[in-house]
Amino acid sequence: MPPDQPIISRRGLGRIGAAAATVAAIGAVSSAASTPAQAQASGGTIKVGILHSLSGTMAISETTLKDVMLMLIEEQNAKGGVLGKKLEAVVVDPASNWPLFAEKARQLISVDKCAAVFGCWTSVSRKSVLPVFEELNGILFYPVQYEGQECSRNVFYTGAAPNQQAIPAVDYLMNENKVKRWVLAGTDYVYPRTTNQILEAYLKTKGVAPEDIMVNYTPFGQSDWQNIVASIKKFGAAGKKTAVVSTINGDANVPFYKELGNQGIKATDIPVVAFSVGEEELAGIDTKPLVGHLAAWNYFESVKTNANTRFIEAWKKFTKNPKRTTNDPMEAHVIGFNMWVKGVQKAGTTDSDAVIDAMIGVSVPNLSGGFSAMMPNHHITKPVLIGEIQGDGQFNIVSQTPGLVVAQEWSPYVEDTKDLIGDWRKPLSCGAFNVKTGTCTAGKKA
């Protein structure tokens, strides 16, 4: 990190301080209130909704998250459940069909009366359920790295915002590999478009000339990369070190990397840093030609901590498959679930409003050896890791931020959102507060 980019911005520092105060305050209240609440809550079960596609295109990624949720719920029940009640998982299958996500979400909240829902992968599915959660005042935990520019009272974002993944990765390439020319390649939908918009603005603030940035979008499931790779090669032959920042969606990556290998582009020539390629995606391909290409995440299976070793062991035992990999969104669910359990214990009830208020400031251990805290903007603090792909499909961690990075839900590099902050503590309670004009532009709780 360059010196002008502190890990925790001043804005963030204020938030941490405020969060700490909130924790203290809530702690005092909840300890006083906990006894009667627990007494009244005994008996029955607490329902937890799991809203992940088990069929269709996204099943490849989301099935794993359903499994990890079932494991976490089982473990929590073995520890005695929450507030003296057992947890009960309600699994639905939205079948990679975005409108169906909204229907299933409605069912989970109003029919099944789930206390919280863990789900969604693609941004479009999240956007589809968002109005439902806001209307019915439900709670959603969203575990995937995403494009930011959103801050809803009813959603807790446990995945990375762009500054917790994309920007540190770009910084790494800029500092370590002296990259001067950038290809921003992505699949044509909301996450890559927004991320690339932020990255382009960020690169320009770092003095990268517009002609040194090439932006390329491809349709979903692109399988013929021949002339796109050739044009990247051509772009890279301009006498400056070039790197590709890839927001290419999961499946299309494999033919992309194969084409890179076949056209003789190695990681030492033009490194590719990907934000959607994890252990799960690499499990289906021969990674030897990809050695040295990078990925940026907040967690890798190869993280060497006791917490991670225990988690991997439990996961392999739960799935009865010694080859199952773990990945970043799984860790996000682990953190999110533990935070929710703590939040409920603190609130002493599963009532949405009380839990939403109690969640802010909750802090639980993450799997990479630190503690992640829920911030007032409903995002969590995370370390950023950069890993190089190895021949065995795992990542060799080559860089890690020295501390935790606080999420910037509204990007400071985008003109429209640079003055916005989200803060769901009372009395502000606003998802998009403009600090210049002092008004709440969106997401004010009615």
Add this chain to the structure above:
Amino acid sequence: MVRFVFLIFFSLVMFGAIARADDDPLAGLASGNYDQVAQAVTDLSQSGNPRAATIITALQNSQLYYLPDKTLVIKAADGSYTNAATGEAVTVPPADDDDPDSGPQQVRLNNNVRIAMDAAMGSLQLMDPDPATRLSAAGAVFTAHNPAVISVLDKAIAKETNASVKTAMEQARAAAVLSSDGATEDDKLAAIATLRARGDQDSRGLLQGVANQPGKVGAAATAAVTSIDHILQLWSIAQSVYYGISLGSVLLLAAAGLAITFGVMGVINMAHGEMVMLGAYVTFVVQQFMRAYLPGIYGANLIIAVPLAFLFTGFVGVVIERSLIRWLYGRPLETLLATWGLSLVLQQAVRSIFGPNNRDVDTPAWMSGATQLGGLTLTWNRMYIILFAIIVVAALMAALRFTSLGLRMRAVTQNRRMAAAMGIRTPWIDALTFGLGSGVAGMAGVALSQIDNVSPNLGQGYIIDSFMVVVFGGVGNLWGTTVGALTLGIVNKFLEPIAGAVLGKIVVLVLLILFVQRNPRGMFPLKGRAVET
């Protein structure tokens, strides 16, 4: 690459003190710091240490370890250790269970270390007795273009007898000269001429790097860049044609089966893509089976997979025709819905059996990489797929024209009642025709397993394109399908750089709609009575 030199320089300043302290690059290798390891590799290659090549090779193969006392050891494949500096065998005590740091630690690599290793091995192998090794070494030195190796290159060039290796070395020297600050202007101008003659993208990149220098050097470099750009432009047109043919051959493979089921039989088969997908999964199963039971002939797995995929998907096709499609002849809308439902069933069935994840299908070594033909980069996997597409279509045409089954098929599609009157069992022929189309789709799946993900969704990506090709080419005409596939492929690849991949696809679709509006029966419409029925 120029930046890399600066990086080396920078690290030299930063860590020079540590490395200088004992003047031993080997200490840097055991430092556990990537920058120091990269620096140590470069120092080692220039130190004249006779074991330098051995140590760096071990590092490249991830066999280099260091002990807690920072002694470097090389781990052999059988688990024994030798001292890296001396080559003597050493015994390494096993690590404590409680403290994994007490055992040998692998020297880990990152991209900067890999860049340093490639450059170091290049400079060490310039004198290798094998000309092929010298050639690749010259290539590595060219990529690294480190001015420090100019003297080594001069010696190597003086000794070199092989003409092509000598040219490569001279080009490598030219690249290094351009990157050095000390070279004279004449030297640099000669280097620019050498690189201009080489005329590829890498040379262009190097020349571009010095084009902004003042005086003659900058002017010569700018002129050279312009001249290279002209040549590259011509090659890039040829390259686009190749990409187009290769995309066209993939489309052709995917559409050839559909040309039979849709084109000849008139069945709107939405499950066609799933037949392709099943073929790809047959390849996966064949590879798994051969790896477990027939490792001796594993190299032939694709050749064995092709007929098996044909038979399996052909069989599935016959079953589908007998159980589903034959009840729906003459009702295109019901056929469309039924086969679409079937495609979902097949996808979910495969997902339940094999799981939703991509399956790892091996690409044989002879299908990886590329070859250079002038300024053209021809990737092997695409070349073989073009070849395979030609064989499949030729075989299909021959089967329709020269076999008795083909004769009966043509008879049934041209005039069903007359064919029946001649004693042909038309229902049976229908089933076999559908099986043939499905079998061809299965063979396409074997080819696609080499370039695309083997997942339950594989077929979805090809179904729309296949219909486009068949409709464009003219329903019921294999030649039309072939020409249609190649045309769409080439048009797509020429539009892609101009309009972008997304817009390119849309433009192709709009053009196709306009074309079909004017020529509803495609490029090569069938004439005669058969069309009316």
